Amino acid sequence: MNLILDVGNTRVKLAVFKEDTLMEQEVFDKEEIVSEVQKKCNKNKISGAIISSVAKLSDDKIKKIEEIVPLVILNHATKIPFVNKYATPTTLGVDRIALAAAAVVKYPKQNVLVIDAGTCITFDFINEKGEFLGGAISPGLKMRYEALHNYTAKLPLLSAEIPKNFIGDTTVSAIHSGVVNGLCNEIKGIIHQYQQEFYNLTVVLTGGDTNFLAKQLKNGIFAHPNFVLEGLQTILNYNTTND
Structure with a gap:
């Protein structure tokens, strides 16, 4: 074990x-x-x-x-089961390294976009050759709600809630619409960018807000709430069998 x-x-x-x-x-x-x-x-x-x-x-x-x-x-000298083509490999977070490892092993020879929805939203892309190319980092769900409250004088601090309508008819409903719909459309837009560039794209959603966002993003995405843990398991196995 x-x-x-x-x-x-x-x-x-x-x-x-x-x-x-x-x-x-x-x-x-x-x-x-x-x-x-x-x-x-x-x-x-x-x-x-x-x-x-x-x-x-x-x-x-x-x-x-x-x-x-x-x-x-796990650090930047640890053996990993993929080729790291990040231009600044020593700045790549260990959580993103784990996600890339999970993607390579669970979806071999596929173009994979891993979306980690936590404090930040990270987008990590691994191509069909097993090469990690990079991705994007964006504010997470909670951070967006907090930013609206912290950087304005009167907007309340809210917890995430699925908007009933994309047209918010109160300040509260407008915030929910802006944050949740804004984030979901951002994710859909980034997925579309990758689909235009890379055929047969597999999309994985993970992180603390997986279940909340999966309901909004719906079809075509594989939800793996424990993808970081699975990636760490992959790296541990890779190191113990390749000594």
């Missing part, structure tokens, strides 16, 4: 994979990471682990985890 650790600014996503099947998943505070790793290793026969961190994790915590289980630390 493999242990997958996806570390954010304050929280950690932990997953246990048996072969390529996700067996367990949980989220906890970053400060608990060592004790939670110990618990999972005591409970399961963990043969290896990988850690992806978009935030700084102390060297002390890393060392303690390495004392518990063999650990791959």
Whole structure:
């Protein structure tokens, strides 16, 4: 079994994979990471682990985890199952590296656009040759609502809600229409750009807002809420079998 650790600014996503099947998943505070790793290793026969961190994790915590289980630390020197053609590879986020790895393995020899709908919306493109070419970064759903509130004097801070009509007849409904319809049409427009350039395009939607946006985007998109975790599992396997 493999242990997958996806570390954010304050929280950690932990997953246990048996072969390529996700067996367990949980989220906890970053400060608990060592004790939670110990618990999972005591409970399961963990043969290896990988850690992806978009935030700084102390060297002390890393060392303690390495004392518990063999650990791959995902960075720009880690072996990956695709060709990284990003012009500035050292600036490519580890979450985007994981998404590209998942795309190459799950959709081999296909043109794949991965849309990660989280704090930011990232668009990552991997061509049929297994080459990562890049993509785009845009404000996420929550960030758009917060921007309208923070950069104006009177607009309220709202939580995401599916608009009842694209014509908002109140300030609240106009905000929902602008944010949700605006984002969905942005995504559709970017998908269309890629479809014009690359035939037989596969589109994957992942991230925290997957379920909310999938209802609006509808057909032709594969929803994979755990695509980052699956990509980390792919990279861990790639490193343990290609030593």
